[in-house]
Amino acid sequence: MASADQLGEVFARRPKRADARRNYDALIAAAQEVFGECGAGASLEEVARRAGVGIGTLYRNFPKRRDLFEAVYVEEVRALSASAADLADRPPWDALVAWLHRFVAYVGTKRALAEELVHDSEVFRSCRTEIYAAGEPLLRRAQEAGAARPDATFDDVVRLVSGIMAYQFFEPAQRDRVLAIALDGLRHPATSR
Amino acid sequence: MASADQLGEVFARRPKRADARRNYDALIAAAQEVFGECGAGASLEEVARRAGVGIGTLYRNFPKRRDLFEAVYVEEVRALSASAADLADRPPWDALVAWLHRFVAYVGTKRALAEELVHDSEVFRSCRTEIYAAGEPLLRRAQEAGAARPDATFDDVVRLVSGIMAYQFFEPAQRDRVLAIALDGLRHPATSR
DNA sequence: AACGTAGCGGAGGGGTGCCTCCGTTTGCAA
DNA sequence: TTGCAAACGGAGGCACCCCTCCGCTACGTT
Numbered sequence: 187m188a189s190a191d192q193l194g195e196v197f198a199r200r201p202k203r204a205d206a207r208r209n210y211d212a213l214i215a216a217a218q219e220v221f222g223e224c225g226a227g228a229s230l231e232e233v234a235r236r237a238g239v240g241i242g243t244l245y246r247n248f249p250k251r252r253d254l255f256e257a258v259y260v261e262e263v264r265a266l267s268a269s270a271a272d273l274a275d276r277p278p279w280d281a282l283v284a285w286l287h288r289f290v291a292y293v294g295t296k297r298a299l300a301e302e303l304v305h306d307s308e309v310f311r312s313c314r315t316e317i318y319a320a321g322e323p324l325l326r327r328a329q330e331a332g333a334a335r336p337d338a339t340f341d342d343v344v345r346l347v348s349g350i351m352a353y354q355f356f357e358p359a360q361r362d363r364v365l366a367i368a369l370d371g372l373r374h375p376a377t378s379r
Numbered sequence: 380m381a382s383a384d385q386l387g388e389v390f391a392r393r394p395k396r397a398d399a400r401r402n403y404d405a406l407i408a409a410a411q412e413v414f415g416e417c418g419a420g421a422s423l424e425e426v427a428r429r430a431g432v433g434i435g436t437l438y439r440n441f442p443k444r445r446d447l448f449e450a451v452y453v454e455e456v457r458a459l460s461a462s463a464a465d466l467a468d469r470p471p472w473d474a475l476v477a478w479l480h481r482f483v484a485y486v487g488t489k490r491a492l493a494e495e496l497v498h499d500s501e502v503f504r505s506c507r508t509e510i511y512a513a514g515e516p517l518l519r520r521a522q523e524a525g526a527a528r529p530d531a532t533f534d535d536v537v538r539l540v541s542g543i544m545a546y547q548f549f550e551p552a553q554r555d556r557v558l559a560i561a562l563d564g565l566r567h568p569a570t571s572r
Numbered sequence: 573a574a575c576g577t578a579g580c581g582g583a584g585g586g587g588t589g590c591c592t593c594c595g596t597t598t599g600c601a602a
Numbered sequence: 603t604t605g606c607a608a609a610c611g612g613a614g615g616c617a618c619c620c621c622t623c624c625g626c627t628a629c630g631t632t
Contacts, residue, residue: 201578201579203579205579225418227420230620230621231618239580241620241621242623243581245622246579335560338556342556345548345553349543350539353541353542363531363535364535367531367564367565368564371561394608396599397600399609399610423590425589433610435592435612436611439609
C-alpha cells in the first residue's frame with residue numbers, strides 16, 4: 187500500500203542510537219505541545235527549548251520545518267488509525283460515533299498543522315488515506331445498516347465533525363449537544379428518533 | 380444598550396481630518412485582507428504597507444495590536460448585524476438559514492481574530508451581544524413555528540455552523556452538502572423530511 | 573578500558589517584526 | 603493666503619527567530 191510506505195518511511199527516519207532516539211522522541215512530544223498551543227507558526231527554538239535539546243539537534247533531525255510537521259502528524263495518525271480496530275464489535279452507528287469522538291480529540295490541536303501540510307505534501311496525502319481507510323468502513327457499515335443517511339460521504343462527515351470541534355468549548359455539555367445536533371443530521375431520515 | 384455603547388465607542392475613535400480618515404479606513408481594509416490571509420499573527424508592517432501608509436500612522440491610530448483587531452472586528456459585526464433586518468419577511472426557517480449563510484461568510488476569515496479577542500475584551504463581548512441580538516430572534520421564530528428543534532440554543536447553532544465553515548472547501552457543492560447535514564440536525568424532529 | 577564516530581548544542585550572522593521618536597508635510601480655519 | 607496644530611512616515615533600537623557551522627561529548631563497539 188502506497189500510504190503505508192509513506193508512513194513507514196517517516197517512521198524509519200527515527201535515529202538508532204539511544205540518546206539520539208530519546209531526543210527525537212522528546213522533540214516530537216514537545217512539538218505536539220507547542221504546535222497545539224501556538225499553531226503552526228510556533229517557534230522552533232521554543233520546541234527545542236521545551237524538549238531540553240539544542241537547536242542544532244532539532245535541525246539535524248528535521249532539516250526543514252515541514253519535516254517536523256510531518257513527523258508529528260504521522261505520529262497522531264498512526265494512533266488514530268489504530269484505534270478503529272477495536273470498534274469492530276460495536277453496533278454500526280455506535281461504532282461510528284465512538285470513532286468520531288476519538289477523531290475529534292485528534293483533530294483538536296492538529297488543525298493548524300493540517301492546513302500547513304495540505305499544500306502539496308505526499309506524506310499528508312498518505313495520512314489522509316490512512317485515516318479514511320480507518321474511518322470510512324465505519325460510515326459504510328452504518329449506512330448499510332440503515333443508520334446513517336446514504337448521501338453523505340466520509341469526507342463530508344470528517345469536515346462536519348472536525349470543524350465543529352475545532353472550536354474551544356468551555357462547557358463540555360454544550361460540546362456534546364452541538365455534536366449531537368450534527369450527528370442527528372447525519373442519521374438516516376427514516377431511523378432518526 | 381451597553382453593546383451599542385461599546386461599538387459606538389470604537390466607531391467614535393475614527394479621526395476627523397479628511398486625510399486621517401482616509402488612512403484610518405485604508406488601514407482597516409488592509410487589515411481585513413491581511414488578517415484574512417495570514418491569520419492573527421500577521422505582520423502589522425505588512426498591513427501598513429498594503430494600506431500605503433507609514434508604520435507610524437498605523438500605530439497612532441491603533442496603539443496596541445488589539446486595537447486594530449477590535450476595529451476590524453467591529454466593522455464586520457456592524458455589517459452582519461444590520462443584515463438581519465431585511466430577512467424579517469421571509470418564512471421563519473428560510474430566514475434563519477439565509478442569515479446563517481451570511482454568518483458563514485462573516486466567520487470565514489474572522490476565526491483567528493475571534494480567538495485572539497476572546498480573552499477578556501469588553502468590545503468582543505459587545506460584538507457577541509450584537510450578533511446574538513441579530514440572530515437569536517431568527518432562531519426563536521423558527522422554533523416557535525415548529526421548524527427548528529426546541530432544545531438548541533443560539534450559541535449551539537453559531538458554533539455548529541461557524542465551525543464547519545471555518546474549513547476551506549475547495550468544492551462549493553460539498554460545503555452546501557455538509558451545511559445541509561448540519562441544518563437537518565437542527566430541524567425539528569417532527570418536521571424534518 | 574580505549575577509541576572512533578554519531579550525535580550534541582549553542583554561538584553567531586542574517587532577517588524580520590515591534591514599536592518609538594521626531595523632523596517634515598498638509599488640511600483647514602481664520 | 604497664511605499659520606499652526608494635526609497628521610505623516612520611516613529610521614533605528616530592540617527582540618526574536620531561522621538556520622549553519624564546528625568544537626565538544628558520550629555511546630556502543632572491540
